[in-house]
Amino acid sequence: TKDKNGIQQVVLRNPRGASARVSLHGGQVLSWKTDKGEELLFTSSKAIFKPPTAVRGGIPIYFPQFGNRGSLEQHGFARNRMWIIDENHPPLHPNDSNNKAYIDLLLKPSEEDLKIWPHSFEFRLRVGLDLDGHLSIISRVRNINCKTFSFAIAYRTYFAISDISEVRVEGLETLDYLDNLCQRERFTEQGDALTFESEIDRVYLSSSDVIAVFDHEKKRTFLVRKEGLPDVVVWNPWEKKAKAIVDLGDEEYKQMLCVDGAAIEKPITLKPGEEWTGRLYLSVVASI
Ligand code: TA6
Numbered sequence: 001t002k003d004k005n006g007i008q009q010v011v012l013r014n015p016r017g018a019s020a021r022v023s024l025h026g027g028q029v030l031s032w033k034t035d036k037g038e039e040l041l042f043t044s045s046k047a048i049f050k051p052p053t054a055v056r057g058g059i060p061i062y063f064p065q066f067g068n069r070g071s072l073e074q075h076g077f078a079r080n081r082m083w084i085i086d087e088n089h090p091p092l093h094p095n096d097s098n099n100k101a102y103i104d105l106l107l108k109p110s111e112e113d114l115k116i117w118p119h120s121f122e123f124r125l126r127v128g129l130d131l132d133g134h135l136s137i138i139s140r141v142r143n144i145n146c147k148t149f150s151f152a153i154a155y156r157t158y159f160a161i162s163d164i165s166e167v168r169v170e171g172l173e174t175l176d177y178l179d180n181l182c183q184r185e186r187f188t189e190q191g192d193a194l195t196f197e198s199e200i201d202r203v204y205l206s207s208s209d210v211i212a213v214f215d216h217e218k219k220r221t222f223l224v225r226k227e228g229l230p231d232v233v234v235w236n237p238w239e240k241k242a243k244a245i246v247d248l249g250d251e252e253y254k255q256m257l258c259v260d261g262a263a264i265e266k267p268i269t270l271k272p273g274e275e276w277t278g279r280l281y282l283s284v285v286a287s288i
Helices: 111-116 238-244
Strands: 009-013 019-023 028-033 100-107 121-130 135-143 149-155 158-160 167-170 176-179 185-188 200-204 210-215 220-227 231-236 256-270 275-286
Touching: 009 100, 009 121, 019 121, 028 135, 135 149, 135 256, 167 256, 200 256, 210 256, 220 256, 256 275
Parallel strands: none
Antiparallel strands: 009 019, 019 028, 100 121, 121 135, 135 275, 149 256, 158 256, 167 210, 176 185, 176 200, 200 231, 210 220, 220 275, 231 256
């Protein structure tokens, strides 16, 4: 299918009626629905569907940097570029392709990208939806350069929630985090589960491989499972910042929470010819 700007999107469906929609712009997942048709990802009503701006919602991929250091654009260029469908995807581990509807995408740097970030790479992305409606995002980044390079990556995941004040995140207790609201100063999480009453923008370091996002009102829990992605970003702009973000409605911060599988603190380093694989699995379960 194509969106109204002519950008190709691929819809994945499983036999039970769950679905996911992936845009070639950014390789970004824009929708993930249960077999009952409930949307699980937030997209802003003010989202701009015009490249190169990444859509405010879904799962934009931040690569090759997190943040806005140096001459690279904020959060890197991957989310802003057009990806292509990868017809020659090298085989993956059998567990990564069983019983799944999937699409393989590929990003290579343009000449302009190479001027800003002089490292040749191939970024292969497989987005899959299995029989239970679980979404998987498997990334493989290969260094096809003759020099070593390092990168950071984050799967910014805008979960659709009932109300930010009704949500709790478990799995980050006692971890160290870098606070983006305090020049990335390092702190240690003290409390129990995370609840929200003001702006948050943190990179939790070396977390366990499963994080849970409980939504009491909707009686559902998102599970974020990850491999090769030690860090977790938690972001909600809250009222004041939401007002300053042009493609986010003033009150919409209440309906979104970003919990991102990421590798930020210790960049991933690839020697020539080496490849890195990262896996993110998202599922949703009913809770009481
Ligand atoms: O969580 C990191 C962060 O840079 C925040 O500080 C916030 O600005 C957010 O990501 C959104 O970035 P974006 O470029 O999508 O507006």
